[in-house]
Amino acid sequence: MLIFNKKDLLQKHLTPYLQANSPIGFVPTMGALHKGHLALMEQSVSQNAITVVSIFVNPTQFNNPEDLDKYPRTLDADAAKIATLSDAIIIFAPSVDEMYEGHTQSEHYSFDGLENQMEGAHRPGHFDGVGTIVSKLFDIVKPTNAYFGEKDFQQLQIVKKLVQKNHMPINIIGCPISREANGLAMSSRNERLSADEKQGAAFIYKTLLEARDKFKNEAIPTVIQYVEKAFASHPEFKPDYFEIAREDTLEPATLKENAKYRAFVAVFLGNVRLIDNISLN
Template identity: 40%
Template sequence: MHIIKTTDTLFKRIQFFKNKQKILGLVPTMGNLHEGHIKLILLAQKYVDIIIVSLFINPMQFNNELDFKKYPKTFYKDCEILKKLKIDILFAPKISEMYPNGTKMNTYIQVPKLSEIIEGKSRPGHFTGVTTIVGKLFNLIQPNFSFFGEKDYQQLLIIKTFVKELNYSVKIISLPTVRLKNGLAFSSRNRNLKNQELQKAPFLYQVIKQTINKIIQNNGKNLHKIINFSKISLIKKGFLIDIFDVYNAKTLDNFSKEQKKNILLASVWLGKTRLIDNKKFIL
């Protein structure tokens, strides 16, 4: 495994593999690797010759300075995991390497509408930070494939949109959300949960599944009543709700019975930790 920290060195290494006509795959991460990341890398191994994992805690996608500083940093542990998986390149640049003029003066990529609704409304500028860094990584590495989890569903849809509209040649491959046996989605933020909160956290996915079952049983009728009942259940359990609603899975427009493919998106606070989850369903 080559650990690369500068864009110049990365470029030379990428050109070496391209000259050998190798198929390249990128798995972008912010580190603090967990089972979800591992499954993404194992998926990548089925598609590509060379796997590049990026590890960069991107300040541009944090709209809270404290949240950025608190984000868990486990570089040496991450390296051990990646060595065991036998990836080819770990790209771990400093902030100054990716944003030489600072994040405020950096050219950015923004996807209209999709970046401004739902999660984007709660976290202004977040998705612009995501698309900008992912676009920079795509330009630097020029991967044939890039791999993302479906837990961050809105993010995935936004990335697919800018890839299509800006004519990137990379193919996006997504992996269904990886979960613990109790249903809790793997997330780097789970380590911030206290023991009591960790016991409560799986209740979110239970409620998501129950809500979808009720919506299907009612054929989409009484939607607001069903959603509100679920929200009350979560609040009683100690969750603070930011987002808990049903949307069109393709466009993230508001739910409509005419659309068969739908998704329930949830974003909640449990103590000081923000948890996101989702589940798709067909009506």
């Protein structure tokens, strides 16, 4: 298992693949890997000559310093999990100084309004941080294909917009949400939940399924009201937002049109913030 901490050494290793036009897969992560991450890697391995997995907890996308401090950092365990998948995977695990060269600040990005909805509205500066680090990583790795999970659907749409607006020759591939047996969307933050909280968190996906069922025949405001009442009856959850939005613009919807819709939710369970979403069409 090759682990690179320096971008110049990683680029030197990748040069023969670039010269031969061999496809390079890329899976950017912040570590604390779970089966959802591994599924992205497996898809990349099946479609590329080599796969780079970055493990980097990016400080510029955290608007809450406590969340950054508590984010799990488990490089040794992550490397052991990756080693079980394939010898065609290499790890890029740089330091903050290696990535930001002493200037740990975000660039400012416009994603045509995608950044103003949901996570962007509730986490100021978050998507500037995402755009900054993804741009840096794409410039270093120069991947053919990059893989992102649909759990962070807004992020997926923003990365697609980043690539489109900057004319990057990279295919952005969205992969289905991986879930625990009880339906809880897999997330590195789940490690901070107690066993009882993990079981109770199944209520999030259960509520999304009920919202999808009601969306078939009910008006959008009625569905939203149902979900708000459902969470109000479970005071252990503190909702940050629930939105029904168009997939293309991510703008909140009030009337059904000829478009694809998705329901998005962010809730606190204890002091852990969990997000999830589901296609409604």
